[in-house]
Amino acid sequence: MYGFLLHAIKAGCFQDFNKKMWQDISKDSGCPEDFNYNVDYNSDIFYKLVDEGLIKMRYTRSAMLQLFGKWYIRFVWKEWGMETLGRTPGEFFRNWSDFLESKAKEFPLFTHDKFKVSVRINHITNHLA
DSSP states (O other): OBHHHHHHHHHHHHHHSOHHHHHHHHHHHTOOSOOOTTOBOOTHHHHHHHHHHHHHHOOOHHHHHHHHHHHHHHHHHHHTTGGGGOSSHHHHHHHHHHHHHHTTTTOTTOOOOOEEEEEETTEEEEEEO
16 A cells, blocks of 8 residues: 555545544554655555544544545545546546556556446446446
């Protein structure tokens, strides 16, 4: 798991809670406070952060994972200018795989899902390709 994902969780915690909450979660989970974007960290760090977040934030596991996902999307949207990928969800997902391919040199161990998007009037269906 690359550090940019873990950094996105940190940034989200700062924004929605506060710096102290992040420091408590990282300290009590035994995880570092900071992450290098391009380093591939052990996935156990993510699960330790989830488990400690469950205790500190008093969320369900499902709610915690949804929150982390929200933080990730918000972070990469701002950090990498993802608004250029499209103004609608359909445009966004059609361009998502190409965007991730463009990051392959920065993150050589990163693999991602490819999406196939079907669009119907007032409805978007997103499928893993």
